[in-house]
Structures are given as structure tokens and as C-alpha cells.
Amino acid sequence: MNDPFLITGATSGLGLATAKSLAHQGVPTLLGCRDTHRAVRAKQAILAEVPDASLDTIPLDLASIDSVREATARITARETRLAGIICNAGVQIVSGVETSADGYEMTFATNHLGHFQLVTELVDRLGPGARIIVVSSDVHQGPGKSGGFPAPQWAPPAELADPAVQRQRASSRDGRVRYATSKLANVYFAYELADRLRPLGITVTAFDPGLIPETGLSRNYPTPLRQGYRLMAPLIRWLVPVARPLHRSAGDLAWLATAPELAQTTRRYFTGRDELPSAAESYDRERAGELWEVSERLVRRARPA
Template sequence: MSAPIVITGASSGLGLATATILAGKGIPVILGCRDEGRAAAAKQQILTAVPTAEVEIVIIDLASIDSVRHAARQLKSLAVPPAAIICNAGLQIVDGVQESADGYEMTFASNHLGHFQLIDEVIGTLASGARILVVSSDVHQGPAKSGGFPAPEWTTPGELADVEVQRRTASNRGGRVRYSTSKLANVYFTYELARRVADRGITANAFDPGLMPETRLSRNYPMLMRRGFQLMTPIIRLMMPVARPLSQSADDLAWLATAPEMAEVTGSYFTGRDKVPSAPESHDTEKARELWEVSESLVQKA
């Protein structure tokens, strides 16, 4: 068996589309999914498209420290360690502040902390040449770059994870702010990871897939808003430069995970296949280091 590529959030959307492309190239894929039924359906969808595909499933709920720990043990026991891990799963909550299984704010727990823990636990088993790709978003850059989406509001990692702090500071756009803040955390994490594994020949890069109206990211919005979003997909693509077809973003992400010319590129931020600047704030090494250290503490505490 050749080295597989692990993709979280692979039961639908960008994760499933990327896994299907990779499988079509003859690369074994491991689908990291929270729901067993949806994972099985995703596997079958890939096998229908690519009958010769090698597809495995790892159940992982990124909002649960125990679930991530169990998934990490499975990945560490593979006969051949992963060639790449694509940290793709994410959610956006617009209806109040929700709490993870471990008592942390749900957006921070799912979009950052779970991926941090997964990589932190597995990184020691990866070989030189392995790639880590973290799906972020240009919403971390603020409205000018994100089509009007609210800018991040970074405080301290401890406060971002604290449910009560987030409830006290919540506003009618709080869920979207927490989402954009989690995407800034993704970039901090990527850059700090790249610095920490540089001497091992492992690369870490962040990826902005653009706005993809056909994905399930809006699944927590009210039904009428979700339906309107779906119906307006063609118009959104025409009117918003940040919008891109799901198929294009998946192809770009698969390219970043496999292209020979990407073998030594690390600590960078990509929109599609183009290396572009991330927000100036994302290059604050002290905040990145603090995020890493507090994340370690939060995982240990849980």
C-alpha cells in the first residue's frame, strides 16, 4: 500500500470532492468523518466514481478530545504513515454560543483545537516529505478581502475557548465573528507548525478555497437562508470575486497535496494555487506561539 492522504470533513463538500480527485489519481484516501452513516455513504460515492479506489474511514469528532485521541491512535498504527493530512473540517454557528463535549466554545474547538490536537499527536509518526494542509479562509483578512464578512476579533486563546466569555460578548453577528477568528487561528497554527517541523522535512501550508455556495458550511443557518443561498449560487459566483466552484477548489487542494513542485514549500498561504499574502496580523509570531501553548494546555486539561 502506498502512503495514504487523510482528509477531515470528508463526508461532503470540499473534503469529499478532494478525496474523489485523489482516489482517481490512484492515491489511497482516509476519510475523517464525524458520522458513521455519512462516512459510509461518502466511501460508496467514491467507489462508484472510482471502482479501484482504496478508501478507509476514521471516525473523528473534532469537537471531542477523546474522539480525536482515538482517531490519532488509529492513524499512528498505520503500516504506512500518511503522505499528507488535510485539515478541512469546519463549521459555522450562527444561533448562539454552543459548547463542545469538553466545555469549550464549539467553533474554536471544532475549527482549531481538534485539528491542533490531531496533528500534535500524529506528527511524530510522519516521515520527511509529509505535507500538512490547513483549510483556512480569506474571512480572516476582514471585509475588504472576504466580500463583506465580519473581521476576526482576536483576544487571547483562553478567552476564545471560554464559553462564558463568548456568551457575555456575543452579538447578533457573533457566530460569524467567531468563525472568521477561528480561520485566523488556522493561519497562526499553520505558520507555527511550519516553524516547529522545518528541520524534519515536513511542510505546512494554509489554503483558502474561496466562497463555495454549494457546500454544507451554511448548514446551521435558518432553512430559508440556506435555500436562498443555494438558489443564488450562479449569481453569487458572477458577482463575488471570492466565489469559486467546488470542483475548482477541490482540484487546487488535491494539487497542493501532491504536486512535486510543492514538496519544499512551507509556511505559506494559498488562494487556489497562488501563494498570496495572509493578513498582517497572522504573522505575529508571539500570538502564534501563545495559541500553540494554550492549545496544548486546553487539550491536556480536557
């Protein structure tokens, strides 16, 4: 495989570990990174393990329409195909409501809208056999499947993107609900995208990595909770059924990107390497279509004329 995979959120956690796993397989990788200094460190960390790895970095802030547009322009200018895109980056904000550079609620902007723009602008760089993997989470299925994490609360997508509407619900629990809702949006996006790209021979799957205590999703939590979560990581992995070690989830994600037996697998949801049903509401085609249409409008609205 000579064409590279693009991975978002590749400076730490699942993104970095997956990039390492792909490097060990000899798969070229583009590291989409918001922080250029951390991007350099991530590249060095991979090369320390795989000295002959084929790597490059792409500045990419998914919470900025301009940044995504500049990143897609850089990738297009390379005049090479992509083997696929792994939409991995995400934020979980529990300290109120934050606003993106374009005026959208930060969780929705980063976890969904930035990836929507990135993928739709790079479709012409993908050929038959390319794979797109959207990292979701079983938190979109509600507490029964997510170890007690609050369930998503779907609303018209324009409201999900509106920080003024979201500030009416600004508790830490509401922040977790917004995260769960963004993960439901990821599944809607993956299924709608799969339907649209099926004629082109491009596959799309959604992926639940499980609860990974080592990831940076808790970075927005208060310092005592964040430190306690880090110290309790080994115990969490042992006690919580949905918890998984980072290396295992990264290996599963790399497998989903490269396994020959999955060449024709599309519009499916995977928990680790198991193909399982997503939440019943995630199969609502009307919602998926509305999310697509509103996302197109939001991207256009944020762009300069």
C-alpha cells in the same frame, strides 16, 4: 504515492470533493468523518466514480478530545506512514454559542483545537516529504478581502475557547466573527507548525478555498436563509469575485497536496493555486506561540488522568 492522506470533514463539500480528486490521481485516502453513516455514503460515492480507489474511514469528531485521541490511536495502530494531513473540517455557528464535549466554545474547538490535537498526535506518522495543509479562509483578512464578511477579533486564546466569555457576544454577526477568528487561528497554527516541523522535512501550508456556495457551512443558518443561499449559488458564483465552484477549489487543494513542484514549499498561504500574503496580523509570532501553548494546555485539561 502509496501512503494515504488523511482528510477531515470528508463526508461532504470540499472534503469529499478533494477525496474524489485524490482518488482520480490514485492517491490512497483516509476519510475522517464524524458521522459513520455519512462516511459509508461518502466512500460509496467515491468508489462509484473511481472503483479501484484505495479508501478507508476513520471515526473522528474534532469537537471531542476523546474522539480525536481514539482516531489517532486507530491510525497509529495501522503501522503505516501518512503522506499528509488535510485539515479541512469546520463549522460556522450563527445561532448563539454552542459548547463542545469538553466544555469549549464549539467554533474554536472544531476549527482549531481538534486539528491542533490531531496533527500534533500524528507527527510521528509523518516522514520527510509529508505535507500538512490547513484550510483557512480569506475571511481572516477582513471585509476588503472576503466580500464583506466581518473581520476577526483576536483575543487571548483561553477567552476564545471559553463559552462563558463568548456568550457575552451571541448575535449572528458575532458567530461570523468567531468563524473569521478561527480562520485566523488556522493561519497562526499553520505558520507555527511549519517552523517546528521544518527540521523534519515536513511542509505546512495554509489554503483559502474561496467562497464555495455548495459547502455545508451555512447549515447552521435559519432554514429560509439556508435554502435561499443554496438556490442562489449559481448567481453568487457569478457576482462575487471570491466565489469559486466546488470542483475547482477541490482540484486546487488536491494540487497543493501532491504537486511535485511544491515539495519544499512551507509556511506559505495559498488562495487557490496562487501564493499570496495572508493578513498582516497573521505573521505575529508572539500570538502564534501563545496559541500553541494554550492549545496544549486545553487538550491536556480535557483529557482524563
